[in-house]
Amino acid sequence: MSTWMIYGANGYTGELIARQAVRDGMAPVLAGRNEEAISKLAGELGLESSVFSLDDPATVAEKLQGMELVLHCAGPFSKTSRQMVEGCLTAGAHYLDITGEIGVFEMIHAPETSKRAADKGVVLCPGVGFDVIPTDCTAHKLKELMPNAVSLSLGFSFLAGMSPGTTKTMIEGLSGGSAERKDGKIVPFPMGSKKRTLDFGKGQQPVTAIPWGDVSTAYYTTKIPNITTWIPLSERQIRGARVMSLFAPVLGTKPVQNQLLKWVDRSVKGPDERARENALSYIVGEAKAEDGRTVTVRIKTTNAYTLTALGSLEVVRRMLGRDLPSGSFTPAGLFGSGLVESLEGSGKFEVVE
CATH class of the missing domain: 3.30.360.10 (Dihydrodipicolinate Reductase; domain 2)
Structure with a gap:
């Protein structure tokens, strides 16, 4: 079984995603820096937990060892994404997040970052929520x-x-x-x-x-x-x-x-x-x-917010255990325009004449 993590699981959106994951029969490791909140939520949902901050790169990389994928939900992402991306690249884990911040997208889609991910066999795909x-x-x-x-x-x-x-x-x-x-x-x-x-x-x-x-x-x-x-x-x-x-x-x-x-x-x-x-x-x-x-x-x-939970988990399902191209991607760049239509509660595209 694939091992993956939700970091920032005790935040508003992270918790929505964690609860939806359990309803869907998924079993992520719940992680974050707030030991009391993470342990309480993991205990309630019957999931494993991991407590660490993003301050020390070596600690982040160590905590991500063995993870196939990390869904990063701890914002503001302008202050947290680079540390988690670096940890994922070191540990060889795919990186997803729910940011909508232009600066974060530009950092992750920069040619040098994408090349590093490709060399590591890692997928970096930010913006797997309502943003974007x-x-x-x-x-x-x-x-x-x-x-x-x-x-x-x-x-x-x-x-x-x-x-x-x-x-x-x-x-x-x-x-x-x-x-x-x-x-x-x-x-x-x-x-x-x-x-x-x-x-x-x-x-x-x-x-x-x-x-x-x-x-x-x-x-x-x-x-x-x-x-x-x-x-x-x-x-x-x-x-x-x-x-x-x-x-x-x-x-x-x-x-x-x-x-x-x-x-x-x-x-x-x-x-x-x-x-x-x-x-x-x-x-x-x-x-x-x-x-x-x-x-x-x-x-x-x-x-x-519901779309963020459904969308991010759909991307997780499409990535776990799959042979994927590596590098930096957008959600539609990785899975096509039909991704949003596949989500519960979404309609179909209407072409307006």
């Missing part, structure tokens, strides 16, 4: 439909609240503004400064561009050189985001960051089961050719 399976598969689908596309717009809409980890990641990104892929390069711009409309299936809505992970990953999946990512906001909210961007230097200072992160620890718990059940997600993508022709697809999925 649905949008990555949408990008792949659009590339199939329009191989000569030169620009790609991806939008998503979901109503579920945010987990503590996601909130902390957003807070840490307050000073960075937004970003897009332009002529193959990632270019920053102020939050709220770009807007348009997209139809998620209920008519056109105003949307604003945000630095979603596909600014990085969709490029590696499709090689389309111009990529923007969008979420629906009212005109008033878009104006508010633009005003907020003026305070980015202050919001990024250490004292302000520390206070905001403490507020998250006190106040943010993440959506409960009922909230998740009532919060479907809607994805829309548009590809454009150089001559102006466009093609649009839409898909509806279950809520973001």
